[in-house]
Amino acid sequence: MDAELDKPGPDAPLLELRGIVKQFPxxxxxxxxxxxIRKGEIHALLGENGAGKSTLVKIIYGVMKPDAGRxxxxxxxxxxxxxAQARALGIGMVFxxxxxxxxxxxxxxxxxxxxxxxxxxxxxxxxAEISARYGLPLAPERTVHxxxxxxxxxxxxxRCLLQxxxxxxxxxxxxxxxxxxAQKLFVTLRRLRAEGCSILYISHKLEEVRALCETATIMRLxxxxxxxxxxxxxxxxxxxxxxxAKLKEPDHNAKPAPAGPPRLVVNRLTIRSSQPFGxxxxxxxxxxxxxxxxxxxxxxxxxxxxxxxxxxGETPAGSPANILLDGxxxxxxxxxxxxxxxxxxxxxxxxxxxxxxxMTLAENGFLSAHVRGALQRFGLINARRTREFxxxxxxxxxxxxxxxxxxxRSLSGGNLQKFLVGREVLQKPGVxxxxxxxxxxxxxxxxxxxxxxxxxxxxxxxIVLISQDLDEILLLCDRIAVIAAGxxxxxxxxxxxxxxxxxxxMGGAPEAQQDAAHALPA
Amino acid sequence: xxxxxxxxxxxxxxxxxxxxxxxxxxxxxxMMLIFAALGAPPVKGVETFLIAPVSTLSGLSSLLVRAxxxxxxxxxxxxxxxxxxxxxxxxxxxxxxxxxxxxxALALPNAAFWWAYPLVAALGILGxxxxxxxxxxxxxxxxxxxxxxxxxxxxxxxxxxxWLVTGPWRDPAGFGFPQSAMFGPGVTTPSFxxxxxxxxxxxxxxxxxxxxxxxGRSVLGFQLRVIGxxxxxxxxxxxxxxRLTWFALLxxxxxxxxxxxxxxxxxxxxxxxxxxxxxxxTAVIVAFLGRLHPVGVIFAGLLLALxxxxxxxxxxxxxxxxxxxxIFQGVLLFYLLGADVLxxxxxxxARPAPEAAA
Numbered sequence: 001m002d003a004e005l006d007k008p009g010p011d012a013p014l015l016e017l018r019g020i021v022k023q024f025p026x027x028x029x030x031x032x033x034x035x036x037i038r039k040g041e042i043h044a045l046l047g048e049n050g051a052g053k054s055t056l057v058k059i060i061y062g063v064m065k066p067d068a069g070r071x072x073x074x075x076x077x078x079x080x081x082x083x084a085q086a087r088a089l090g091i092g093m094v095f096x097x098x099x100x101x102x103x104x105x106x107x108x109x110x111x112x113x114x115x116x117x118x119x120x121x122x123x124x125x126x127x128a129e130i131s132a133r134y135g136l137p138l139a140p141e142r143t144v145h146x147x148x149x150x151x152x153x154x155x156x157x158x159r160c161l162l163q164x165x166x167x168x169x170x171x172x173x174x175x176x177x178x179x180x181x182a183q184k185l186f187v188t189l190r191r192l193r194a195e196g197c198s199i200l201y202i203s204h205k206l207e208e209v210r211a212l213c214e215t216a217t218i219m220r221l222x223x224x225x226x227x228x229x230x231x232x233x234x235x236x237x238x239x240x241x242x243x244x245a246k247l248k249e250p251d252h253n254a255k256p257a258p259a260g261p262p263r264l265v266v267n268r269l270t271i272r273s274s275q276p277f278g279x280x281x282x283x284x285x286x287x288x289x290x291x292x293x294x295x296x297x298x299x300x301x302x303x304x305x306x307x308x309x310x311x312x313g314e315t316p317a318g319s320p321a322n323i324l325l326d327g328x329x330x331x332x333x334x335x336x337x338x339x340x341x342x343x344x345x346x347x348x349x350x351x352x353x354x355x356x357x358x359m360t361l362a363e364n365g366f367l368s369a370h371v372r373g374a375l376q377r378f379g380l381i382n383a384r385r386t387r388e389f390x391x392x393x394x395x396x397x398x399x400x401x402x403x404x405x406x407x408x409r410s411l412s413g414g415n416l417q418k419f420l421v422g423r424e425v426l427q428k429p430g431v432x433x434x435x436x437x438x439x440x441x442x443x444x445x446x447x448x449x450x451x452x453x454x455x456x457x458x459x460x461x462x463i464v465l466i467s468q469d470l471d472e473i474l475l476l477c478d479r480i481a482v483i484a485a486g487x488x489x490x491x492x493x494x495x496x497x498x499x500x501x502x503x504x505x506m507g508g509a510p511e512a513q514q515d516a517a518h519a520l521p522a
Numbered sequence: 523x524x525x526x527x528x529x530x531x532x533x534x535x536x537x538x539x540x541x542x543x544x545x546x547x548x549x550x551x552x553m554m555l556i557f558a559a560l561g562a563p564p565v566k567g568v569e570t571f572l573i574a575p576v577s578t579l580s581g582l583s584s585l586l587v588r589a590x591x592x593x594x595x596x597x598x599x600x601x602x603x604x605x606x607x608x609x610x611x612x613x614x615x616x617x618x619x620x621x622x623x624x625x626x627a628l629a630l631p632n633a634a635f636w637w638a639y640p641l642v643a644a645l646g647i648l649g650x651x652x653x654x655x656x657x658x659x660x661x662x663x664x665x666x667x668x669x670x671x672x673x674x675x676x677x678x679x680x681x682x683x684x685w686l687v688t689g690p691w692r693d694p695a696g697f698g699f700p701q702s703a704m705f706g707p708g709v710t711t712p713s714f715x716x717x718x719x720x721x722x723x724x725x726x727x728x729x730x731x732x733x734x735x736x737x738g739r740s741v742l743g744f745q746l747r748v749i750g751x752x753x754x755x756x757x758x759x760x761x762x763x764x765r766l767t768w769f770a771l772l773x774x775x776x777x778x779x780x781x782x783x784x785x786x787x788x789x790x791x792x793x794x795x796x797x798x799x800x801x802x803x804t805a806v807i808v809a810f811l812g813r814l815h816p817v818g819v820i821f822a823g824l825l826l827a828l829x830x831x832x833x834x835x836x837x838x839x840x841x842x843x844x845x846x847x848x849i850f851q852g853v854l855l856f857y858l859l860g861a862d863v864l865x866x867x868x869x870x871x872a873r874p875a876p877e878a879a880a
Contacts, residue, residue, distance in 0.1 A: 353755055380741065
């Protein structure tokens with residue numbers, strides 16, 4: 001098969017990437033990635049967030065230059081130095097976030113993307129023509145402001161199709177669509193394929209990929225881990241490939257389920273996201289007892305950060321009773337008040353959210369520990385206690401740093417994360433909510449963090465672990481639930497959670513919701 | 523030969539402090555060109571502008587008098603800007619402080635110093651605070667951009683000042699000039715040793731130093747720095763944006779008001795239509811040139827004060843228009859903002875056309 005790929009001419013694949021490498025500071029985003037897209041196929045690019053999908057696509061579309069590797073277009077070596085060059089070759093891209101002018105009409109928006117006056121001749125007629133042919137109903141004279149998200153996406157697609165692309169890249173196209181709109185989109189994509197256009201379809205929705213795509217390339221941590229025909233694989237197998245080459249089954253040797261009153265109760269929490277492309281939280285309920293680690297699995301962007309903000313108090317909930325901390329209704333309380341009651345929080349993003357890069361470790365310790373650590377007096381920072389607190393964290397968590405006066409940004413990701421986890425753990429929280437604690441962290445630091453969380457739970461703290469890393473969740477948690485599109489599945493004991501159910505729930509497959517419900521003890 | 527800017531990926535400490543020095547050098551070179559174009563000998567021009575004014579004792583004392591309001595307003599603005607609150611209405615707050623203090627001073631022509639002076643000073647501070655408080659209220663209540671509101675409030679303050687000194691507060695014995703009566707001795711800012719150096723000149727650097735301590739040691743100062751550097755981290759820690767906005771604006775408004783009070787009860791001695799040559803705007807340059815650090819602001823305030831004296835000297839000795847002061851300040855800010863690019867970027871020779879991907 002490889003020999004066949006080398007042949008230039010009509011039988012050559014449309015696009016071939018060979019050994020693409022892209023290095024960012026501290027992160028190898030693409031590690032010798034190979035990708036072959038045949039003519040007239042819908043090719044899925046699957047992977048979790050941070051797997052390197054976006055980087056690879058940006059290289060194909062000329063937004064980024066690879067550090068090493070070759071690109072073959074129709075079997076011929078090609079250089080794609082800019083998006084304009086990519087379009088000239090016949091590559092079109094529909095981004096996840098649209099770039100449209102709300103105040104202009106559909107036709108005007110499309111015209112803005114065209115380079116010459118000649119291309120703009122008879123534009124309205126051509127828009128009508130294309131939208132009729134591909135089942136993309138659009139009225140050229142309407143203002144974008146009035147259109148739904150699905151209609152806006154159609155403008156972007158029509159904009160690409162006007163250039164007669166040979167390869168259409170679609171970045172998470174259904175993430176903003178209703179199921180009905182998604183079905184219509186699939187009809188369009190299949191029609192395009194029938195006409196010989198290739199489509200690179202980026203997604204993490206397994207069912208969608210199985211239904212639509214002939215081939216899938218699966219990426220993990222910057223590397224291609226598999227290439228397969230998704231229709232021949234089960235969703236579980238795909239999830240396994242995406243999450244890890246081989247998932248070890250959890251070894252929960254019948255640890256007694258922690259009993260006792262719940263320390264954290266979330267009760268019908270519904271919050272509209274304040275971000276334009278954020279996820280609304282819909283009717284989320286769960287409770288966590290002291291000593292228990294409750295895992296929330298799910299693929300990024302399904303409401304995790306919104307849930308984190310709601311639990312920490314950065315976003316107020318609808319009413320006080322939506323969140324109970326040790327029985328106290330705190331739904332409307334600010335973060336400092338929740339900390340006083342024993343809540344500690346650590347969001348996923350270290351830089352600029354959980355920590356301030358240009359500030360020292362002592363100052364970063366003060367940032368969240370000033371309430372519980374009593375690091376302030378009479379409105380002044382107690383410099384000695386603040387320094388001592390940071391030094392204690394550094395010592396207890398073996399943080400490699402020059403001392404409390406080291407700037408946070410001078411630490412490696414793993415060391416800074418150990419410091420931040422230590423900062424929360426040493427505050428002896430009654431409830432700890434922690435998101436992605438080992439994201440971009442080396443194995444040694446991750447092990448130290450796991451140990452600290454397990455020990456903290458043993459002291460009677462209720463821990464909520466929000467993570468995309470299933471390994472981590474299965475390793476640590478007593479019960480888990482899956483968040484998808486802002487909804488939380490029913491919780492299940494980790495011993496009864498099958499990988500298949502979790503994988504399907506993560507992909508948002510509806511039947512999995514019922515499976516999870518069955519897994520619940522009666 | 524083409525150069526392009528490349529992100530460094532981190533802040534350069536060298537250029538954080540080197541940039542003002544480079545900007546001052548470039549400004550002096552540019553001023554020489556401008557002097558030459560105006561027909562004045564460039565070297566003599568620079569000498570007249572920057573050195574002659576401070577070569578005498580009386581020159582030095584007027585430098586301190588000019589620097590006092592700049593340092594006071596600039597230190598307050600530095601605090602605001604650290605918190606990403608872009609108050610550029612220092613001039614309006616200065617005027618309202620002068621009006622509140624000056625109005626009370628007019629009402630107390632024969633009052634005793636020990637109680638009247640502190641009262642008038644407090645009213646001056648409150649005048650500036652009130653004017654800046656409006657900005658805070660508009661921003662928090664209506665989400666109105668503070669750059670616009672603080673700027674527009676400057677013009678309103680100027681018009682109120684002109685109305686008062688040409689109308690209700692005009693000195694009946696003043697031959698119709700737009701100015702109030704002179705203030706009584708009980709409400710006049712004391713000056714020292716027969717010079718023009720007054721209490722405000724001494725207090726300005728002390729206040730700047732105090733503000734430095736507030737920023738570094740107090741919880742409020744910490745919160746201001748966090749909200750400016752990482753707004754999300756401030757939300758994470760539970761710092762109240764509203765409270766910090768109020769604090770930053772009241773603090774800087776109060777300082778500007780105090781500066782206005784000193785100016786009218788000290789060097790000027792009465793209210794006139796022209797109590798500020800744009801101190802509040804020059805203080806914006808002072809804050810940035812001083813790297814938003816209260817101690818840096820002291821030095822920057824002295825340099826910018828010199829530009830006022832230099833403008834006067836250039837007008838008298840070289841027959842140059844007094845506008846050279848504004849040109850100097852504008853050119854300096856221009857170069858400073860330009861040179862600040864080097865803190866986060868480095869200059870690289872542009873490579874020829876992109877080579878084929880290997």
